[in-house]
Amino acid sequence: MMPDVRSARHGEALLPSLSRIAGRLTLAALILILCAIAVFPFYWMFVTSIRPSGQLFQYPPEMLPSANSVFSTYVTIFQDTALGAWLWNSIRVALGTAILASFIGATMAYALSRFRFRGRGFTEYLLLATQMFPGILLAMPMYVLFSKIGLLNSLPGLTVAYLALLVPVATSLLKTFFDGIPVALEEASLIDGASRVGTFFRITLPLSLPGLASTFLFCFIIAWDEYLFAQMFVRQPANWTVSVGLASFSGEYVTPWDQVMTAATIVTLPAAIVFLFLQRYLVHGLTAGGVKG
Known part of the structure; x- marks a missing residue:
């Protein structure tokens, strides 16, 4: 048994x-x-x-x-089209937009997170309200303004247009992250004699690196893929970005799908490379502030 x-x-x-x-x-x-x-x-x-x-x-x-x-196809696309110039234009615009939006958003988010002033709550709601409206509502007023100040058909003008879209988003993302950083760390730095600006750059920004990385990645991808503003504000082919350049492959009667797919494969590489470098910060940065301990 x-x-x-x-x-x-x-x-x-x-x-x-x-x-x-x-x-x-x-x-x-x-x-x-x-x-x-x-x-x-x-x-x-x-x-x-x-x-x-x-x-x-x-x-x-x-x-x-x-x-x-394989090699002949990808060499030919650079020889027959201006894809190289379009890639360089997109890299400059996307990097410039991501860097400026992250920095401007960080300063605004720090002010909203640490200082108490009249209209602070209204400012936060106003930043959120800007995301309720489609970008096409900003396109026509910005087009008229840019035509008067000479920013049409220029990459700096396109960067400014993207900043108008992305700075509110970057500010909202980074404010949530700054709220999770203990104020006591900054107070200790101030007691030791550091200035408020020095504390921001030496204490707060290093601690907010995951949030900055995720914000930078978000802004870079949006600026890299954006088409509407790039099509409206930049009409000269030499200043096109890759999104407008890819759209130009579509003809009235025939579309060279092999060239479209070749260019699309190349265009995905820069965003993928940036994502691979920053992906370890992405999850932590996007979820920071979601749970308070």
């Missing part, structure tokens, strides 16, 4: 471990399927970019790329 009892108990103990293993395998398979679904559009974009034009619409499609045309 004793061996039977022990065998039964061993079988009962083995069942939970088998169920845990099955659950982990199921979860791993589900994650792999979701990752494949997320990655497949980028893979298909790359395969389409290196496929000859005559094979773009063949059925059944080829799932594996041909290695003999």
Whole structure:
């Protein structure tokens, strides 16, 4: 009787471990399927970019790329179009917008978080209210203003337009983060003789690095992908950004989808590189202030 009892108990103990293993395998398979679904559009974009034009619409499609045309396709796109200039324009505008929006937003957020003044609450609600309206409402007034002060068809003017959209967002994100930094740390720095500006740059900003990184990444991606303002405010092809340049590939009768996909693959790389460098700060920065200890 004793061996039977022990065998039964061993079988009962083995069942939970088998169920845990099955659950982990199921979860791993589900994650792999979701990752494949997320990655497949980028893979298909790359395969389409290196496929000859005559094979773009063949059925059944080829799932594996041909290695003999990879380099020639990507070299040709830079030779036949102004994609290199458009990329450089977008990098300058997106980096300038992200840096300025993060810095201006940090100073405004610090003032709203640390100082008490009349109209402080109204200012916070006003910043949030600016996000309730579509950007097209700002486009026409800004177009008239820029035409009078000479900012049309210029990358600095486009950067200013993006700042008008992103500074309120950056301020709201960073204020929530600054609220989670203990005031006692700044008070200790002030007691030691540091100025308010010195405390801001030496204490507060280093502690807010995750929030700054996530804000910078958010502003960079928005400025990199934006199309409406870039199309309205910059009409000269030499000053186009990549979003406007990609749209110019679409013709009235024919669209060269191989060139579109080649350019789109190249355009995704800068944003992906910035994300890879800053992704470790992203989750912490976006969730900071969500829970108060």
